[in-house]
Amino acid sequence: MSVLSKPYFHDETEAFKFVEGIIWPQGPHCFHCGAVDRLTSVTANPEKRIRHGLYRCGHCKGQFTVRMGTIFEESKLPMTKWLQAIYLMCSSKKGVSAHQLGRTLEVTYKTAWFLAHRIREAMRSGELAPFGQGGGAVEVDETFIGREPDVPVKRAFHHKLKVLTLVDRETRQARSVVVDDLRPETLGPILAANIAKEARLMTDEARVYGKLGRDYAEHATVNHQRDEYVSRTDPTIYTNTVEGYFSIFKRGMKGVYQHCGKKHLHRYLAEFDFRYSNRIALGVDDERRTVHALHGVVGKRLTYRSTDERKAAQG
Numbered sequence: 316m317s318v319l320s321k322p323y324f325h326d327e328t329e330a331f332k333f334v335e336g337i338i339w340p341q342g343p344h345c346f347h348c349g350a351v352d353r354l355t356s357v358t359a360n361p362e363k364r365i366r367h368g369l370y371r372c373g374h375c376k377g378q379f380t381v382r383m384g385t386i387f388e389e390s391k392l393p394m395t396k397w398l399q400a401i402y403l404m405c406s407s408k409k410g411v412s413a414h415q416l417g418r419t420l421e422v423t424y425k426t427a428w429f430l431a432h433r434i435r436e437a438m439r440s441g442e443l444a445p446f447g448q449g450g451g452a453v454e455v456d457e458t459f460i461g462r463e464p465d466v467p468v469k470r471a472f473h474h475k476l477k478v479l480t481l482v483d484r485e486t487r488q489a490r491s492v493v494v495d496d497l498r499p500e501t502l503g504p505i506l507a508a509n510i511a512k513e514a515r516l517m518t519d520e521a522r523v524y525g526k527l528g529r530d531y532a533e534h535a536t537v538n539h540q541r542d543e544y545v546s547r548t549d550p551t552i553y554t555n556t557v558e559g560y561f562s563i564f565k566r567g568m569k570g571v572y573q574h575c576g577k578k579h580l581h582r583y584l585a586e587f588d589f590r591y592s593n594r595i596a597l598g599v600d601d602e603r604r605t606v607h608a609l610h611g612v613v614g615k616r617l618t619y620r621s622t623d624e625r626k627a628a629q630g
């Protein structure tokens with residue numbers, strides 16, 4: 316028996332049961348009126364076509380499935396394929412390209428592209444507790460990737476897309492944000508929203524952090540320019556964890572996602588954050604990671620209606 320032989324990857328009824336168990340741990344509730352009783356399972360609609368997971372509410376007479384209000388709602392793709400796609404994206408360390416996903420699931424590239432972006436949206440964390448609560452260490456660093464649209468290639472990183480990543484060293488969680496620039500006015504609010512005041516902030520010696528660091532209980536720096544990667548005076552001062560995150564991210568983006576525009580970068584980052592924060596070293600195996608991703612499908616419906624994004628899917 317392999318993981319891939321699980322019934323919910325092949326049998327639509329089993330797939331619905333699996334997803335319902337995660338989204339409705341207390342049993343089904345009516346999507347329209349919220350009722351939890353007088354709900355009956357409807358196996359066929361009037362045209363006698365089997366509708367998997369269809370329920371009818373005795374209160375409001377409405378019909379609903381577990382797909383409603385989730386990323387699954389707008390797609391006609393079978394739930395088994397959704398689950399296969401989520402599993403693939405959760406189990407490969409560097410991610411899966413839309414081309415690969417399309418070939419494996421036997422769907423078109425365009426379908427695979429939409430699917431992957433919806434799954435990334437499910438991986439995106441919602442409102443979260445700040446990092447460094449209780450005085451833990453939070454490493455912050457930035458990296459550069461790709462090309463900023465309409466910015467001429469000049470010096471250093473000005474023409475590249477900029478990513479700011481925060482890693483909570485105690486809980487081993489990562490959070491990444493695409494930023495337009497590295498000015499204190501830009502980075503300050505992001506740090507304030509995501510890092511507790513009592514945290515120990517760890518950065519490199521970049522000037523922007525000098526001022527921002529004063530808002531936290533401690534601000535320690537390592538001087539990369541002087542080849543210092545772990546502080547010589549205090550071995551708990553380093554930014555190696557966030558640098559490790561960047562190395563996984565860069566390898567993934569280079570190998571799997573060659574062309575990523577600015578407007579999609581945040582979704583790829585959500586995917587890398589998700590896998591990093593739910594990784595095997597933290598005791599999260601592929602299957603549990605898949606279940607975690609499924610917890611995120613509710614309320615994350617995406618509507619890719621704009622022509623721009625459709626063009627991007629084809630390009």
Ligand SMILES: [Zn+2]
Nearest residue numbers: 345348372375
């Ligand atoms: Zn109802």
